[in-house]
Amino acid sequence: MDPSLSLRIADATARAFARAVTTLPPDVEAALAKALDAETDPVARGELENILENIELARRSGLPLCQDTGVPVVYVTLPPSVPLEQGLYAAVADGVRRATTAVPLRPNVVDPLTRHNSGDNTGEGMPAVHVRPGDRLSVTVLPKGAGAENMSRVEMLLPSEVARIPExxxxCVLEAGARPCPPVVLGVGIGGTFDLAAALAKEALLEPIDAMDPFETSLCEAVNRLGLGPMGLGGATTALAVKVRRAACHTASLPVAVNVQCWANRHATEYVEVA
Amino acid sequence: MDLVTPLGDEVLDLVAGDRVTLSGVVYTARDEAHLRMMQDGIPFDPVGAVVYHCGPVIAGDRVVAAGPTTSARMNRLSGFLLDAGVRALIGKGGMDATVTEQLRGRGVYLAFTGGCAALAAARMRLEGVSFPELGMAEAVWAIRLDRLPLVVGIDSHGRNLFTGVQARAEEAAGRP
Known part of the structure; x- marks a missing residue:
């Protein structure tokens, strides 16, 4: 890869992480403000007020919203003029290392068995980089915190169990309780295979949450009837939104994945000019 | 109510669901710090003290980010602190029936909003550290709070806001 292009990709990656961990997307902040407007429980109101004040302070100070700055998940689109080369992965990893020092990000990435921390948020298979073709060269980052990620699941339903999807x-949200820092955003992947359902669930978290289709709305309402509320202390909003993505699947299977995301539904996109 | 450390019997009047603020010095502790304190002793005066379940990001003498960590990991590790006179635990997500019993007649669990690291840091000043060799996230940091907004999650009379909410959620999930 052209060295100046790989430098620009690393820069864009670092900028995207800096923005993602300090500034929430406007649709997410608006959803939290709307939840506060609709809330009557004083404890839940207090929690949402703290969250909104925290968002404002992080934006003003340029400091991370949450001390868990996550593991790096990155989505790249390449225009027709840029071939997919190994150098792309190296450039993204370089951007992650730079952001770790500059923002700073908490070094969270460890070897899965020895638990040795690399100190720079990279390691074998990390950052997780997903590439697909596009019109422009874009780098989208999704720093994923552990509290909510640990509550996520994949279930292989029977083809006859379509009606069990809401359950x-x-x-998933009920058993997670207070642990994923609700109000959550849920990415739901339906169909595909075991792994594709999970990938779709995660990608669904990148979608704007200010609009839901009728199916997503019905899932969101079902979750909110639990009344767990902000931080599991009770209240009207347990989920800010549910976003669903689907893929065709084997006639004998029905994979369903739920990727749980805390209220800090962090993601940011930067574009790279290709000469 | 505006609470100030060291805490005394005023905590016995608190009821689960009360919103309070806390000022004064608190001590951070996560899993490793609890194990170390059990072995080597508590490095601060525990009478009336407050322990905060938190692994902060510290830069020099500044608290950069200091939101709460999941308190349930300390469910089996907190009895010795309360026996020694600690009056309040701060964290997120609540604690179990064992801790609820250990708090009875003695102290409270205070919930701080998960993920609010910037808000926390804005109301904190670093005062000192014990067991720095445990690393930044696991060391015991002495931090002075300025009116940190908290909710009484478990009171000293056995009322646990989290388990009440969770039980009602179980019930709601069981309804068609």
Whole structure:
């Protein structure tokens, strides 16, 4: 890869992380403000007020919203003029290392068995980089914190169990309780294979949350009937939104994945000019 | 109510669901710090003290980010602190029936909003550190709070806001 292009990709990656961990997307902040408007429980109101004040302070100070700055998940689109080369992965990893020092990000990435921390948020297979063709060269980052990620699940339903999908989503949130820092955003992947359902669930978290289709709305309402509320202290909003992505699947299977995301639904996109 | 450390019997009047603020010095501790304190002793005066479940980001003498960590990991590790006179634990997500019993007649669990690291840091000043060799996230940091907004999650009479909410959620999930 052209060295100046790989430098620009690393820069864009570092800028995207800096923005993602300090500034929430406007649709997410608006959803939290709307939740506060609709809330009558004083404890829940207090939690949402703290969250909104925290967002404002992080934006003003340029400091991370949350001390768990996550593991790096990165989505790249390449225009027709840029071939997919190994150098792309190296450039993104370089951007992650730079952001770790500059923002700073908490070094969270460890070897899965020895638990040795690399200190720079990279390691084998990390950052997770997903590439697909596009019109422009874009780098989208999704720093994923552990509290909510640990509550995520994949269930392989029977083809006859389509009606159980809402139950899978609701039980996932119920069993997670206060742990994923609600109000959550849920990415739901339906269909595909075991792994594709999970990938779709994660990608769904990148979608704007200010609009839901009728199915997503019905799932969101079912979750909110639990009344867990902000931080599991009770209240009207347990989920800010549910976003669903689908893929065709084997006639004998029905994979359903739920990727749980805390209220800090962090993601940011930067574009790279290609000469 | 505006609470100030060291805490005394005023905590016995608090009821689960009360919103309070806390000022004064608190001590951070996560899993490793609890194990170390059990072995080597508590490095601060525990009478009336407050322990904060938090692994902060510290830069020099500044608290950069200091949101709460999941308190449930300390469910089996907190009895010795309360026996020694600690009056309040701060964290997120609540604690179990064992801790609820250990708090009875003695102290409270205070919930701080998860993910609010910037808000926390804006109301904190670093005062000192014990066990720095445990690393930044696991060391015991002495931090002075200025009116940190908290909710009483578990009171000293056995009322646990989290388990009440969770039980109602279980019930709601069981309804068609």
């Amino acid at each position: 899978v989503v609701v039980r």
